[in-house]
Amino acid sequence: MQKxxxxxxxxxxxxxxxxxxxxxKDPTPKKEYDVVIIGGGGHGLAxxxxxxxxxxxxxxxxxxxxxxxxxxxxxxxxxxxxxxxHDDNALFSEFGMDLxxxxxxxxxYNVMFSPRGIINLAHSDAQMNVYARRGNSMRLNGIDAxxxxxxxxxxxxxxxxxxDNVRFPIFGALMQPSAGTARHDAVAWGYARxxxxxxxxxIQNCEVTGFDVVGGKIQGVRTSRGDIKVKKIGLCVAGSTxxxxxxxxxxxxxETHLLQACVSEPVKPVLDRVVTFGAGHFYISQSDxxxxxxxxxxxxxxxxxxxxxxxxxxxxxTEGIAMMPFLSKLKMLRTWGGIMxxxxxxxxxxxxxxxxxxxxxxxxxxxxxxxxxxxxxxFAHTIAQDRVHKLNxxxxxxxxxxxxxxxxxxxxxxxxxx
Amino acid sequence: xxxxxxxHCGMRSQNEFSYGGDATVKRPELNKExxxxxWDNFVYNRKSLRGKHKELWQHISGxxxxxxxxxxxxxxxxxxxxxxxxxx
Numbered sequence: 001m002q003k004x005x006x007x008x009x010x011x012x013x014x015x016x017x018x019x020x021x022x023x024x025k026d027p028t029p030k031k032e033y034d035v036v037i038i039g040g041g042g043h044g045l046a047x048x049x050x051x052x053x054x055x056x057x058x059x060x061x062x063x064x065x066x067x068x069x070x071x072x073x074x075x076x077x078x079x080x081x082x083x084x085x086h087d088d089n090a091l092f093s094e095f096g097m098d099l100x101x102x103x104x105x106x107x108x109y110n111v112m113f114s115p116r117g118i119i120n121l122a123h124s125d126a127q128m129n130v131y132a133r134r135g136n137s138m139r140l141n142g143i144d145a146x147x148x149x150x151x152x153x154x155x156x157x158x159x160x161x162x163x164d165n166v167r168f169p170i171f172g173a174l175m176q177p178s179a180g181t182a183r184h185d186a187v188a189w190g191y192a193r194x195x196x197x198x199x200x201x202x203i204q205n206c207e208v209t210g211f212d213v214v215g216g217k218i219q220g221v222r223t224s225r226g227d228i229k230v231k232k233i234g235l236c237v238a239g240s241t242x243x244x245x246x247x248x249x250x251x252x253x254x255e256t257h258l259l260q261a262c263v264s265e266p267v268k269p270v271l272d273r274v275v276t277f278g279a280g281h282f283y284i285s286q287s288d289x290x291x292x293x294x295x296x297x298x299x300x301x302x303x304x305x306x307x308x309x310x311x312x313x314x315x316x317x318t319e320g321i322a323m324m325p326f327l328s329k330l331k332m333l334r335t336w337g338g339i340m341x342x343x344x345x346x347x348x349x350x351x352x353x354x355x356x357x358x359x360x361x362x363x364x365x366x367x368x369x370x371x372x373x374x375x376x377x378x379f380a381h382t383i384a385q386d387r388v389h390k391l392n393x394x395x396x397x398x399x400x401x402x403x404x405x406x407x408x409x410x411x412x413x414x415x416x417x418x
Numbered sequence: 419x420x421x422x423x424x425x426h427c428g429m430r431s432q433n434e435f436s437y438g439g440d441a442t443v444k445r446p447e448l449n450k451e452x453x454x455x456x457w458d459n460f461v462y463n464r465k466s467l468r469g470k471h472k473e474l475w476q477h478i479s480g481x482x483x484x485x486x487x488x489x490x491x492x493x494x495x496x497x498x499x500x501x502x503x504x505x506x
Contacts, residue, residue: 242466253462255439256491301437304468304492309419311433344462400462401454 001197004108023189024196029203032229033061035383036221038208038244039236040064042073042184042369043361045191046376047234047383048200054377055384058199061230063223065207069188071239072368075338077261077283077295079274080370081118081179082143085134086408088394089347090141095391096374097143097178103373109190111182112288118179118274119148119157121323123168127278131174138176148173157275160324168279168322179274181285187372210247211358218357234359234383239304239339241362248355253344253400254363258299260308260316262335264327266290275323282319284327291333294320298342308337340365345399347406350379350392359383360397420489423499426481438474440464441486441506468492472506 002008002021012020035051037044040062051057062068080100082093103111122128128147135145153173154162160170196202203225211233212220220229237244242256266289274285282296296316299308313335321328343349343363348371350361361379364371378392388396394406420432446452446460471491476484484502489495500506 242464243468246465251459251463251465253458253464255464255466256468301489302440302466302471302473302491303494305494309432309494311419311431401458 001193004110023193024202027201027203029061029063029201029206029223029225029228031226033201034059034230035232035234036060036228036230037062037234037236038221039071039238039240040068040192040202040204041071041236041238042069042188042191042372043238043364043375043379044234044236045069045188045195045202046372047236047361047379048376049191049195049198050377050380051384052195052198052200054380057384060195060199061201061203061228062195063206063208063221063228064202064204067204068192068202069185072338072340072364073184073188073372075261075336076184076369077285077293078181078184078287078369079118079179079283079285080113080182081176081274082370083118083120083134083138083145083174083176083179084408085137086394086406087141088406089408090138090143092374092378092391092395093370094141094143095377096371099373099377100182100370103182103187103190107190107194109186109193111186111190113180113182114288115178115180116273116285117175117177118276119153120174120276121153121160121278122171122173123279124171128172131172135174144176144178146175146177148175157271157273159270159326160275161322166322168277173278181274181287184369187369191372191376208244208247213248213355213358216354216356218355230357232357232359232383234361234379236361236379238341238362238364238368241341241360245360248358250353252349252360252362252397254341254349255302256304257301257340257342258303258305258308258337259295259297259340259366260299260313260335260337261293261295262313262317263287263291263293263333264330265333267292267330270326277319277323279322280319282316282323284320284324292327292330294327296320298340299337304339306337306339308335340368345405345407346409348375348395349397350375350382350395351388351397352382352386353397420494420496422475422485422487422496424477424480424483425485425499425501426483427477430477430480434477434479435475436478438476438484440466441472441474466491470497474502
């Protein structure tokens with residue numbers, strides 16, 4: 001594989017950039033693999049990469065129905081953070097933050113990680129107390145957190161509404177300075193390129209049609225491009241998990257819902273942080289191209305439509321304008337909808353299943369993008385070692401049965417109740 | 419925007435409704451031995467079908483009645499709405 005460097009850039013300039021290697025190959029599926037990862041999104045690609053890199057398992061195929069990086073890693077608001085209170089979430093996410101910081105060097109691919117900090121606004125004394133508690137919990141787990149006063153917030157984001165007669169006045173904020181954003185597509189492409197270079201087969205336009213399970217053990221997977229013999233399958237298809245587990249006669253504590261996001265027309269740099277509204281559900285950052293990237297609530301009913309409805313968008317943007325009135329002057333450039341695995345407690349599942357050789361990675365709710373490296377790393381460990389790592393032990397499938405729910409914010413499928 | 423025909427009030431916009439999830443889930447019978455698995459299936463596990471889906475909605479900004487709706491989760495087409503007490 002050609003290294004991406006300034007020297008290779010200059011060298012290839014002489015041949016008009018016509019002789020670069022393909023970033024990944026387009027192989028035909030083999031008859032047998034050691035591991036098959038279903039789903040060529042961020043998490044699936046990262047899993048294959050860490051299987052090869054950390055566990056030296058390279059006879060691996062990634063099977064993708066469409067094209068790689070075409071699902072939720074291609075349609076998110078690129079926010080990366082680890083501002084969680086519960087240990088299981090905090091330690092998992094902070095492990096991921098370390099991987100994010102090293103990712104561009106590690107993958108030899110510029111993922112444009114920008115640790116610009118995230119500011120969660122508080123709009124009451126009670127909320128300031130809650131954020132102080134969350135910040136203290138974060139610091140006990142080694143994560144940076146600062147509680148900001150109203151005046152300190154005003155210095156950082158003066159464009160927010162600090163006038164007197166507002167419905168939700170800004171009392172202060174909790175900030176995680178090390179949080180940020182990254183170039184989402186580059187994450188998928190970077191993982192794909194490195195996984196391919198280590199021998200992983202990336203098989204696109206290949207739909208899974210069924211599974212061969214004999215005596216409670218995985219024996220193979222049936223696809224639109226032929227049957228494949230394999231003993232270990234990693235299911236990594238957030239947004240379509242319900243559809244695939246139905247082929248295995250499983251039901252899981254997940255519903256599939258639709259989440260919208262949108263970007264405005266590009267404007268000059270105005271916002272150099274990620275900011276969230278504390279009196280509702282709205283988050284915003286500005287991309288390097290100048291667009292304001294915004295998102296909020298689910299549409300609120302089961303959906304596989306990949307397109308949203310206007311009432312939710314209107315509701316979300318109303319919150320945005322309440323927080324930053326200048327947004328009302330901007331024109332909307334694009335809106336899009338992605339389908340989410342909404343787990344019942346708002347936390348993901350990375351675990352073994354009752355079928356030997358079937359591993360499950362799902363339930364990412366709103367937070368899948370930031371988890372990409374940590375999810376791939378722990379899922380690869382779970383598949384390779386046939387046991388969960390302590391970092392994903394809290395993300396068990398059995399927690400719904402035993403009552404050990406991980407209800408960080410109480411944001412499961414019924415978000416309108418919280 | 420969805421338009422949902424409330425069996426009590428007629429055709430109304432989605433804004434007036436609140437979603438209540440899968441309408442086919444049955445609570446385990448009272449005063450009977452219920453396994454953990456049955457409780458799991460009632461409380462947490464969902465099929466979340468792609469295609470025709472029977473679901474509960476509440477006409478919260480209208481008559482406040484719960485209703486049943488059959489809707490396609492891939493196209494948002496609504497086929498049928500009935501009162502909560504009726505079978506769909």
